[in-house]
Amino acid sequence: xxxxxxxxxxxxxxxxxxxxxxxxxxxxxxxxxxxxxxxxxxxxxxxxxxxxxxxxxxxxxxxxxxxxxxxxxxxxxxxxxxxxxxxxxxxxxxxxxxxxxxxxxxxxxxxxxxxxxxxxxxxxxxxxxxxxxxxxxxxxxxxxxxxxxxxxxxxxxxxxxxxxxxxxxxxxxxxxxxxxxxxxxxxxxxxxxxxxxxxxxxxxxxxxxxxxxx
Amino acid sequence: xxxxxxxxxxxxxxxxxxxxxxxxxxxxxxxxxxxxxxxxxxxxxxxxxxxxxxxxxxxxxxxxxxxxxxxxxxxxxxxxxxxxxxxxxxxxxxxxxxxxxxxxxxxxxxxxxxxxxxxxxxxxxxxxxxxxxxxxxxxxxxxxxxxxxxxxxxxxxxxxxxxxxxxxxxxxxxxxxxxxxxxxxxxxxxxxxxxxxxxxxxxxxxxxxxxxxxxxxxxxxxxxxxxxxxxxxxxxxxxxxxxxxxxxxxxxxxxxxxxxxxxxxxxxxxxxxxxxxxxxxxxxxxxxxxxxxxxxxxxxxxxxxxxxxxxxxxxxxxxxxxxxxxxxxxxxxxxxxxxxxxxxxxxxxxxxxxxxxxxxxxxxxxxxxxxxxxxxxxxxxxxxxxxxxxxxxxxxxx
Numbered sequence: 001x002x003x004x005x006x007x008x009x010x011x012x013x014x015x016x017x018x019x020x021x022x023x024x025x026x027x028x029x030x031x032x033x034x035x036x037x038x039x040x041x042x043x044x045x046x047x048x049x050x051x052x053x054x055x056x057x058x059x060x061x062x063x064x065x066x067x068x069x070x071x072x073x074x075x076x077x078x079x080x081x082x083x084x085x086x087x088x089x090x091x092x093x094x095x096x097x098x099x100x101x102x103x104x105x106x107x108x109x110x111x112x113x114x115x116x117x118x119x120x121x122x123x124x125x126x127x128x129x130x131x132x133x134x135x136x137x138x139x140x141x142x143x144x145x146x147x148x149x150x151x152x153x154x155x156x157x158x159x160x161x162x163x164x165x166x167x168x169x170x171x172x173x174x175x176x177x178x179x180x181x182x183x184x185x186x187x188x189x190x191x192x193x194x195x196x197x198x199x200x201x202x203x204x205x206x207x208x209x210x211x212x213x214x
Numbered sequence: 215x216x217x218x219x220x221x222x223x224x225x226x227x228x229x230x231x232x233x234x235x236x237x238x239x240x241x242x243x244x245x246x247x248x249x250x251x252x253x254x255x256x257x258x259x260x261x262x263x264x265x266x267x268x269x270x271x272x273x274x275x276x277x278x279x280x281x282x283x284x285x286x287x288x289x290x291x292x293x294x295x296x297x298x299x300x301x302x303x304x305x306x307x308x309x310x311x312x313x314x315x316x317x318x319x320x321x322x323x324x325x326x327x328x329x330x331x332x333x334x335x336x337x338x339x340x341x342x343x344x345x346x347x348x349x350x351x352x353x354x355x356x357x358x359x360x361x362x363x364x365x366x367x368x369x370x371x372x373x374x375x376x377x378x379x380x381x382x383x384x385x386x387x388x389x390x391x392x393x394x395x396x397x398x399x400x401x402x403x404x405x406x407x408x409x410x411x412x413x414x415x416x417x418x419x420x421x422x423x424x425x426x427x428x429x430x431x432x433x434x435x436x437x438x439x440x441x442x443x444x445x446x447x448x449x450x451x452x453x454x455x456x457x458x459x460x461x462x463x464x465x466x467x468x469x470x471x472x473x474x475x476x477x478x479x480x481x482x483x484x485x486x487x488x489x490x491x492x493x494x495x496x497x498x499x500x501x502x503x504x505x506x507x508x509x510x511x512x513x514x515x516x517x518x519x520x521x522x523x524x525x526x527x528x529x530x531x532x533x534x535x536x537x538x539x540x541x542x543x544x545x546x547x548x549x550x551x552x553x554x555x556x557x558x559x560x561x562x563x564x565x566x567x568x569x570x571x572x573x574x575x576x577x578x579x580x581x582x583x584x585x586x587x588x589x590x591x592x593x594x595x596x597x598x599x600x601x602x603x604x605x606x607x608x609x610x611x612x
Contacts, residue, residue, distance in 0.1 A: 105217055113533075
């Protein structure tokens with residue numbers, strides 16, 4: 001997939017609003033593969049809604065979202081499954097990890113679906129992000145910042161054309177945030193993928209191609 | 215798959231699943247056992263000579279007072295009525311009783327010394343309906359001997375009614391068979407004699423029976439002008455307990471000799487009892503199926519968020535549904551094997567007893583019960599799988 005096009009898109013809840021000033025809502029925006037985007041937003045402007053619309057989790061919007069020109073409203077279940085498995089990877093703001101599984105198992109449950117990464121490489125990431133010793137701990141016993149890193153590793157063990165990261169570093173310190181950005185960029189570059197990062201304040205230091213205000 | 219299972223097996227309620235398991239085991243066992251028992255016991259009723267063959271009915275038309283004074287309908291069955299009866303779904307074969315149309319008298323004696331004489335008659339039915347050894351049952355033109363079959367009840371009436379009260383000797387079937395009769399036939403200007411002997415006694419046919427070939431020949435010879443429409447007919451049916459028979463016979467105003475219907479009623483009650491028991495089994499199975507589905511609903515409900523996440527990270531609804539589908543199908547399979555095992559064990563127990571009572575009994579097959587079990591397994595498993603998948607689809611949509 002080479003492009004995601006937002007064609008006059010607007011969450012249904014905003015339909016009544018007249019004072020909308022946004023680079024995305026009610027605009028024609030194309031997100032291209034291989035480029036990186038920062039979506040800056042204040043709370044309540046529909047940042048998570050945008051991610052949910054793109055990933056096909058919610059459909060309560062007006063206008064269109066097109067993947068390579070194909071209208072997402074016409075997508076069947078199998079199309080969405082394929083899209084989530086090999087075209088768009090999502091790092092959820094609420095992480096969506098499985099608390100009863102260990103950190104490693106949380107990653108493996110995705111990798112066993114895609115068979116995309118070797119165990120060694122995954123362990124290398126745990127190492128680099130400073131949570132190697134937590135690999136076999138149940139994820140519910142880890143801090144939110146540590147969980148954020150596990151969630152990111154999980155988001156990377158699949159082929160993708162776009163990586164959607166919804167506030168990826170909200171609970172990370174400078175060093176870890178830097179580390180995470182490096183790993184993310186490296187993987188995206190290897191796959192030639194685009195990156196879309198949302199933020200309500202603190203954001204990853206990257207050389208963004210474009211910054212959009214929601 | 216291992217990890218998905220580890221995730222989704224949370225909240226599985228053992229008591230609920232155990233409840234389902236035993237309830238369904240019981241239900242399935244009852245269903246299979248009722249069919250198996252029916253299969254095993256049915257041969258007792260089907261035996262050719264054993265417990266009365268249930269499927270012959272003898273029909274006549276109702277005799278009213280008008281008939282007595284020569285009015286009213288003729289009381290015979292026309293060709294058309296026979297055809298119509300034969301075309302009914304419950305009828306297998308129809309045979310007519312043909313009566314002798316000339317005067318018959320017979321005198322009996324032992325060793326040629328005449329003892330008693332009486333006016334009488336003959337009737338015949340097609341040979342296939344005769345329930346006595348057919349080896350001696352033939353007559354062709356020119357023979358000077360005709361075999362005769364008497365109803366068993368005649369002998370009983372004589373032995374236990376007449377002989378006892380008149381101080382006459384009782385007769386065995388063998389002795390009666392030794393008695394030679396001289397039969398006189400008059401009609402069409404002829405008066406001829408033929409020898410006759412009782413070759414057997416029938417429980418099915420309540421008349422004095424001669425071979426059909428004899429009646430045809432003699433009617434043509436002594437009463438060529440008389441039309442011989444039958445006044446009684448014999449009907450072979452596949453299931454004497456069929457309501458349609460009674461309904462048809464009542465509608466047509468026929469009468470039925472009732473004596474043979476008891477065995478039919480027995481089979482009917484056996485079938486009815488097996489049917490009711492099977493229904494109870496099915497009901498229990500259905501309820502246990504309901505328990506299982508409720509448990510699965512509850513399970514899906516409790517694990518909804520996890521399933522939604524699995525879907526969001528790229529799992530297809532089919533893969534998310536699979537663990538629960540496999541769980542239910544696996545349980546159903548174990549149930550089927552267990553039920554089949556217990557069925558086999560119970561069967562050996564009751565077969566021993568049945569064999570003690572009916573040593574010659576042919577054994578029914580266990581195959582139909584097993585097939586029914588497999589069919590039930592497939593239907594229930596398929597229903598389970600579809601319902602589970604449906605629940606996951608609901609999660610997908612919300």
